Amino acid sequence: GENVEQHPSTLSVQEGDSAVIKCTYSDSASNYFPWYKQELGKRPQLIIDIRSNVGEKKDQRIAVTLNKTAKHFSLHITETQPEDSAVYFCAAPRPNSGYSTLTFGKGTMLLVSP
Amino acid sequence: NAGVTQTPKFRVLKTGQSMTLLCAQDMNHEYMYWYRQDPGMGLRLIHYSVGEGTTAKGEVPDGYNVSRLKKQNFLLGLESAAPSQTSVYFCASSFHEQGTEAFFGQGTRLTVV
Numbered sequence: 317g318e319n320v321e322q323h324p325s326t327l328s329v330q331e332g333d334s335a336v337i338k339c340t341y342s343d344s345a346s347n348y349f350p351w352y353k354q355e356l357g358k359r360p361q362l363i364i365d366i367r368s369n370v371g372e373k374k375d376q377r378i379a380v381t382l383n384k385t386a387k388h389f390s391l392h393i394t395e396t397q398p399e400d401s402a403v404y405f406c407a408a409p410r411p412n413s414g415y416s417t418l419t420f421g422k423g424t425m426l427l428v429s430p
Numbered sequence: 431n432a433g434v435t436q437t438p439k440f441r442v443l444k445t446g447q448s449m450t451l452l453c454a455q456d457m458n459h460e461y462m463y464w465y466r467q468d469p470g471m472g473l474r475l476i477h478y479s480v481g482e483g484t485t486a487k488g489e490v491p492d493g494y495n496v497s498r499l500k501k502q503n504f505l506l507g508l509e510s511a512a513p514s515q516t517s518v519y520f521c522a523s524s525f526h527e528q529g530t531e532a533f534f535g536q537g538t539r540l541t542v543v
Binding site: 322325347348350358359360361362365367405409410413415416417418419420421422423 | 461463465470471472473474475478480486488489520526528529531532534535536537
């Protein structure tokens with residue numbers, strides 16, 4: 317099955333700094349890589365995703381990059397704000413479900429200090 | 431639209447008791463999923479369904495059963511609860527096209543004592 321490794325497990329930054337979270341995956345046939353944000357006590361929600369036919373995607377202060385050769389993708393948050401504090405999960409499709417389900421990384425707790 | 435709704439939100443069970451968690455979605459999604467979330471473990475897939483009347487095992491299916499009798503509902507059952515099943519359970523749903531957004535319910539916090 318797909319193996320998704322996520323680093324770091326915790327990340328503390330000052331407001332206004334940038335934050336980068338990295339994930340690696342094992343199945344070279346995977347072609348969809350979403351990122352979910354989960355605020356404390358809330359449900360996970362999709363914030364951005366990328367497909368294998370592009371190398372980078374941006375949405376305001378967040379961006380995701382994909383390196384298919386190296387099998388890793390990263391989430392970049394610029395000009396961080398306290399409301400960015402949350403747990404972030406990367407994911408990749410599970411090949412042993414016909415790619416109809418996702419395997420999630422173990423999460424990164426991001427803390428943005430004012 | 432209510433999206434994905436889970437009931438109950440909280441539950442405390444004694445070891446050996448049984449219970450059913452209900453997930454309902456009103457987005458006409460074909461796919462539905464049950465995940466459990468434990469500290470430091472991320473979201474792990476328990477069971478999933480790609481359509482009414484079909485179910486399949488995920489990463490951690492032992493001790494759980496599921497049913498999808500109606501397209502909009504996905505039930506997760508614990509026949510004999512164990513303390514190891516103390517967790518937060520999330521239901522999710524999505525359209526069938528590969529690479530579409532999964533919408534999550536608000537979660538059920540289950541404690542087995």
